[in-house]
Amino acid sequence: MTGRRATAAALAAVVALLAAGCGGIPGSVTSVDEPGFTRELPVPPLAESRVVDGVRTFRLTAQEGTTELLPGVETRTQGYDGAYLGPTLRAERGEKVSVEVTNALDETTTVHWHGMHLPAAMDGGPHQPVEPGATWRPTWAIDQPAATLWYHPHPHGETEAQVYRGLAGLFLLDDDASRAADLPREYGVDDVPVVVQDKVLDDDGQLVLDHDGGEPGTLGGTVVTNGVAGAYQRVTTERVRLRLVNGSTARTYALGFGDRDLDLVATDGGLLDAPVRLDRVRLAPGERAEVVVVMKPGETTRLRSFEADLGGVAVPFAMGGNDAFDVLELRAADRLAPSPAPAWEPSEHAAGDALHEGDATVTRTFDLAERTINGETMDTGRIDEVAVVGTTEVWEVRNTVPMPHSFHVHDVQFRVLTVDGEAPPPELAGRKDTVYLEPRRTYRLLMRFDDYADDVRPYMYHCHMLLHEDEGMMGQLLVVEPGSTARPGPSERLAGHDGGHGHG
Numbered sequence: 001m002t003g004r005r006a007t008a009a010a011l012a013a014v015v016a017l018l019a020a021g022c023g024g025i026p027g028s029v030t031s032v033d034e035p036g037f038t039r040e041l042p043v044p045p046l047a048e049s050r051v052v053d054g055v056r057t058f059r060l061t062a063q064e065g066t067t068e069l070l071p072g073v074e075t076r077t078q079g080y081d082g083a084y085l086g087p088t089l090r091a092e093r094g095e096k097v098s099v100e101v102t103n104a105l106d107e108t109t110t111v112h113w114h115g116m117h118l119p120a121a122m123d124g125g126p127h128q129p130v131e132p133g134a135t136w137r138p139t140w141a142i143d144q145p146a147a148t149l150w151y152h153p154h155p156h157g158e159t160e161a162q163v164y165r166g167l168a169g170l171f172l173l174d175d176d177a178s179r180a181a182d183l184p185r186e187y188g189v190d191d192v193p194v195v196v197q198d199k200v201l202d203d204d205g206q207l208v209l210d211h212d213g214g215e216p217g218t219l220g221g222t223v224v225t226n227g228v229a230g231a232y233q234r235v236t237t238e239r240v241r242l243r244l245v246n247g248s249t250a251r252t253y254a255l256g257f258g259d260r261d262l263d264l265v266a267t268d269g270g271l272l273d274a275p276v277r278l279d280r281v282r283l284a285p286g287e288r289a290e291v292v293v294v295m296k297p298g299e300t301t302r303l304r305s306f307e308a309d310l311g312g313v314a315v316p317f318a319m320g321g322n323d324a325f326d327v328l329e330l331r332a333a334d335r336l337a338p339s340p341a342p343a344w345e346p347s348e349h350a351a352g353d354a355l356h357e358g359d360a361t362v363t364r365t366f367d368l369a370e371r372t373i374n375g376e377t378m379d380t381g382r383i384d385e386v387a388v389v390g391t392t393e394v395w396e397v398r399n400t401v402p403m404p405h406s407f408h409v410h411d412v413q414f415r416v417l418t419v420d421g422e423a424p425p426p427e428l429a430g431r432k433d434t435v436y437l438e439p440r441r442t443y444r445l446l447m448r449f450d451d452y453a454d455d456v457r458p459y460m461y462h463c464h465m466l467l468h469e470d471e472g473m474m475g476q477l478l479v480v481e482p483g484s485t486a487r488p489g490p491s492e493r494l495a496g497h498d499g500g501h502g503h504g
């Protein structure tokens with residue numbers, strides 16, 4: 001697990017790519033195809049729900065299908081309630097929700113609610129398998145600020161393949177502050193989800209996971225938004241809010257417009273204190289960003305992924321850092337309805353949600369190497385960390401190798417205190433659950449475990465580059481009551497699966 005080995009892996013990736021013969025756009029190692037932008041962006045439908053005994057209840061069925069990722073090419077895919085991606089779930093802070101998840105695939109899956117604060121038994125990680133034909137019914141109360149969350153499978157060792165085939169969707173949360181904010185909010189009209197993913201298609205138009213290049217996993221030459229390559233969105237308002245989700249398995253994007261800045265208004269866990277003006281936003285796998293873009297009547301512009309500053313990785317072009325390509329076209333109507341500049345007041349809950357460094361009583365360190373965290377690979381029968389409810393903690397997360405990682409923690413939203421001892425840039429100053437780790441840097445993350453003690457079922461923390469995750473770059477965290485006897489180490493109680501779920 002040395003830096004030299006990591007570099008060798010990256011070099012092997014380059015050699016493989018060169019051998020494969022890459023044309024494509026100048027400066028690009030992965031040849032990203034530039035499609036014509038001729039298809040309207042599909043907006044995932046809002047999921048229907050019914051309120052039963054005060055619980056907002058959704059249904060999702062994971063199923064097979066075929067999708068025209070490229071026009072005229074039928075690609076076998078997977079989705080929820082459809083062939084690709086899934087409906088957008090939406091709920092309010094304070095609501096109780098429940099989801100009936102049915103698995104109509106012929107393989108085991110799970111559904112994880114990424115970014116959600118909820119009990120570990122409802123988290124949908126590797127310990128809540130849903131077998132083929134089974135239905136799983138998690139239920140919990142929404143108790144966190146408005147945010148763009150997402151859901152996706154999390155079966156250990158199979159996450160990359162299932163997400164890659166299309167299993168993912170959005171889970172939007174609203175609260176008083178977000179509803180009172182001056183922000184575009186008409187779903188699909190001026191408030192538009194944009195799930196960005198890259199694919200490798202073989203000669204038959206079928207999805208392949210390409211690991212031959214080694215690091216960082218599959219970098220695809222076909223870039224899709226909401227499951228369509230070369231999409232455009234009609235704009236009818238002066239401002240449009242894009243909820244950007246990096247649903248890719250390995251690629252980190254630098255998203256922006258060549259001809260205008262954007263206002264970053266929210267990151268993974270909700271609204272920033274105030275909008276941040278940026279030319280582009282770097283988004284690693286698992287991260288989200290809400291941006292507001294100003295449009296003029298009649299104009300057309302494109303969201304583009306620029307050459308990404310990956311922060312000193314050994315061989316940036318092998319990591320896709322030299323790739324630049326258009327992602328989504330915006331076409332403004334000749335007349336645009338007015339929309340106000342983004343602005344909002346902090347929510348009335350903000351004080352309770354706030355994290356204070358002075359409250360931290362525990363510091364943990366996590367060293368990420370090539371495929372390990374603190375020298376270990378994932379063992380579903382081992383507890384790695386035990387936290388106590390009511391505790392504020394600092395996690396010192398260090399990327400020790402010259403390759404990128406994307407660090408994600410379940411259950412909580414954290415605050416980035418420092419990057420190598422310096423205050424984080426404004427785009428990392430808000431609520432986060434996933435953070436890109438530049439090589440050789442240390443990120444100090446502040447988080448608090450408020451509730452949901454469970455002596456048996458752990459939460460996960462892991463690299464969200466899905467090949468890394470599947471190959472074991474994940475650990476298990478128990479959150480317990482004070483006085484619990486649960487300790488790190490092998491756990492017989494974890495052996496096998498969490499039998500109480502997914503078989504009903």
Ligand code: C2O
Nearest residue numbers: 112114286408460
């Ligand atoms: Cu988005 Cu543990 O995952």
Ligand code: CU
Nearest residue numbers: 113114115410
């Ligand atoms: Cu997660």
Ligand code: CU
Nearest residue numbers: 405463465468
């Ligand atoms: Cu990683």
